Amino acid sequence: MMARNIQVLIVEDDKRIAEINRRFVEKVEGYEVMGIATNEQEGKELIEVLQPDLVLLDIYFPDMNGLQFLKWIREHFTNIDIIMITAAREIDTLKQAMHGGVFDYIIKPIMLDRFTETLVRYKEYYYKMHELMKEKEIIGQEDIDQLIQREQMISGTDGQLPKGIHPLTLEKVLAVVKRYENGITAEEVGKLIGASRTTSRRYLEYLVSISQVAADISYGTVGRPERIYKLKR
Known part of the structure; x- marks a missing residue:
């Protein structure tokens, strides 16, 4: 729906x-x-x-x-x-x-x-709040943090994004990663957001650096290793 x-x-x-x-x-x-x-x-x-x-x-x-x-x-x-x-x-x-x-x-x-x-x-706040209202009567600290600390979560420890990282693009990249629970490559992210593999990888690695995303190595059908990115739990 x-x-x-x-x-x-x-x-x-x-x-x-x-x-x-x-x-x-x-x-x-x-x-x-x-x-x-x-x-x-x-x-x-x-x-x-x-x-x-x-x-x-x-x-x-x-x-x-x-x-x-x-x-x-x-x-x-x-x-x-x-x-x-x-x-x-x-x-x-x-x-x-x-x-x-x-x-x-x-x-x-x-x-x-x-x-x-x-x-x-x-x-993001609006839909998360309405989702919680439908699903829960009692919420936990993690739920609260997702609502009131959404900007800090994506901006890093000091609230400032490094040069070359735009907040809107970062939001798009993170939203894509959230949708693919089994992981996604930088190239696939780039195709979905309309950016190059190099650009998407820069954003993904930034999310890894602030512990929002985890990266792992996967070997494709031709044996070439690829970094797979997943939302960190």
């Missing part, structure tokens, strides 16, 4: 920016923009009627403050997640947003790669 798309509402007073954000969102598989609200009244009405999974929320509006709107969402719709997209750079604003439980805080102007990375991470 195919998972349904994540339903998104954009709350942004600048219609041009809202349209750009909509196009960015719909470039990522698994997302659907339900609507765009440009003021407080529209925002509240659309949230009450549509009840989206995710709200992309600005802070500066002529008729409201996005932080107060965030507080209203939290008081009335606890299941809705929020990503702030704003020009606000004040540390106190960021602190209030984080205390309000936003999934991410993105500074305008949006960089497509940065935004896409967040949407990929959120999608």
Whole structure:
């Protein structure tokens, strides 16, 4: 059964920016923009009627403050997640947003790669959370770590990726490895993600170095040894 798309509402007073954000969102598989609200009244009405999974929320509006709107969402719709997209750079604003439980805080102007990375991470979180809600009443530490430490798991010990390793490509490579429980070669990964064998092997070896993936040697039909990559258990 195919998972349904994540339903998104954009709350942004600048219609041009809202349209750009909509196009960015719909470039990522698994997302659907339900609507765009440009003021407080529209925002509240659309949230009450549509009840989206995710709200992309600005802070500066002529008729409201996005932080107060965030507080209203939290008081009335606890299941809705929020990503702030704003020009606000004040540390106190960021602190209030984080205390309000936003999934991410993105500074305008949006960089497509940065935004896409967040949407990929959120999608992984969203489906994992719903999977746990269906399967378990009590969760363990491993389940929690997969939810709240997803970025640290893929970024290494210091949270910074080395030169030549792009987070979106890394996500793709890891997703492929997860699907092939019996292991997969660098060449096969490359074909699946549209990259060269050399590129895919670089990413796979990085995942090995941070203990996310294990590598083993396999001898093919012609006797040539190949490295086989599997998700580390």
